[in-house]
Amino acid sequence: MRDKNNLHLTAAEMSSLWTQYINDTLAVCVNTYFIKNVEDEDVRPIIEKTLEIAKMNLSIMKDIFDKENFPIPIGFTEKDVNSDAPKLLSDTFVLLYLRHMSILGVAASTAAIALATRSDVLDFHKRVLDKGIMLQDLIRNLMLDQGTYVKPPYISIPEKVDFVSKQQFLNGLFGDKRALTSIEISHLFLNIQTNAIGKALMIAFAQTTKDEEVKQFLVKGKKMAQKHVDIFSDYLKKESIPAPMIWDTAVTNTTTHVFSDKLVMFHVSAMIAAGIGNYGMAMAVSPRRDIGLKYASLIPEIALYAEDGANILIKHGWMEEPPQADDREQLI
Template sequence: MEKQSELRLTVAEMSSLWAQYINDTIAICVNSHFLMKATDPEVRPIIEFTLSIAKGNIEILENVFTNEKFPIPIGFTDKDVLPGAPKLFSDTFVLMYLRQMSILAMAASSAAIGFGTREDVISFHKRVLNGAVKLQDLTRELMLKEGTYVRPPFISTPDKVDFVEKQQFLTGFFGKKRSLTSVEISHLFINIQTNAIGKALITGFAQIARNEEVTQYLKRGKQIAQKHIEIFSQFLIKEDLPAPMSWDSAVLDSTASIFSDKLMMFHTSAMIAAGIGNYGMAIAASPRRDLGARYASLLPEISLYAEDGANIMIKHGWLEEPPQADDRDQLIDK
């Protein structure tokens, strides 16, 4: 039997390790700036923890890549961040941002563990997962303490167990609409919140972008996020449920360059990809037809926005290629 460390990396392992490396290099750049500008003494240790995890991940990944004779990705470096630049986001927003990043990291590492084969790769992703869970705990505890944690809505506890008896449970376009289920409410809340965080993030990015094409692209993203927030919020408001707060006031008035346009475009693209995934899960969890159809109608808009972003990055040589399958026809022609 082959030793685990001697097994070749599967395509799933290769892609998850490559993506983790890119994401950790972004995390180091962004959190280095956050740490330098943080003024809340309770926020600083959380940023330091995030940085230590990302740097430790990079060290492990570089060893794996070297052993596999796999080219180490470029990712993002200190050239993509200007340490001495003015503060762009409030410490409160930094906490919320880190909490959101921990949620994305938990989802990605859980999937990577599920598709992993080699013990060393699985062990690495368990490290990522444990770090993300710890970061989630740290951010939630401090936000609860500071009164900035936004809880999902409350509904009445059911009196008894019920089963669906009529097709009306699925309707939503005509006639009386049933109340939203707790699952549907949860997805609406999450998608409002992620759009609000994304809107604040790209608003700050738009203020400091240097390339006009990038600026206009980010402004368009801000408008799309606001539109989706309003659409999802209306579903909750009609049920007399509260919608999450916006984070617009957490963006400060700095216009000085902090992050490279390359980093901001890639980060925005990653947030869009996560949003598309969230919408897909929401469609699957939303039996009420009008709600599922609304999500479906918004997907083409953000998919096109993502494609336009990719085209901008390709145009400027900013989009690093992930590992690809061999082109057998090309090899034969050679």
């Protein structure tokens, strides 16, 4: 029987490993900085565990790349972080940030598992998934103990099972609007929270970057994130449902350079991409026309902002190329 690990890497496996490698180099930089500045001794072990997991991931992926003579991505190094810089973010926000990143990691590894063929690649992504879930549990439990965990809203339990009988269920542009479904509430809550996290990060990054073009890009993103928070919060508030808090005050007043502009631009661009995916998913499961159309109108706005970010990355030579298919026309 043929050894399943002797199969060539598929495009999907190259993509997932390459992306994971870049993200883990970023995680090493960010958490190395967090470790130096953490004050809450209950938070420290979680940062240490996150850093340990990222380093082990990199070691496993390097072994896979070496076996395939696959060029190891550069990603980010100690040159991309000033570990001695003063504290930029509160420990509570660091916990929230790490939880958000672990959620993105779980989603990515789940997709990678679905497309993996080789057993070693499959085992690796299962490991990433397990560690991501473990981190979520650790962070959630600590935030619950500290009283800082923001739970999604509560609604009444349905009295009975029912079926939609009128087209009015889809209304939203004109006439009466039905109440929000639990699914719509979940996605509105998630998208408020992710925009609030993104806004706080862009404030922190803009405050500490020296490049004027990058700074203006981040300021524009901060305003856009606040706009989206306000839009989604209005849907909840109109039905007396509480919206998540914003995290602007979690950023300290330091202006010392912390992360390289290359790392900042990559990080923001990656979060924009995740946001577009969140909006697409929310649009697909929101039957009320006004909500679905609102998501549809916001996606092009974010996509254009993402293009601005890509142009900055390319202009400065900061965008590392992912694996690509052979260009047959060029070869011919």
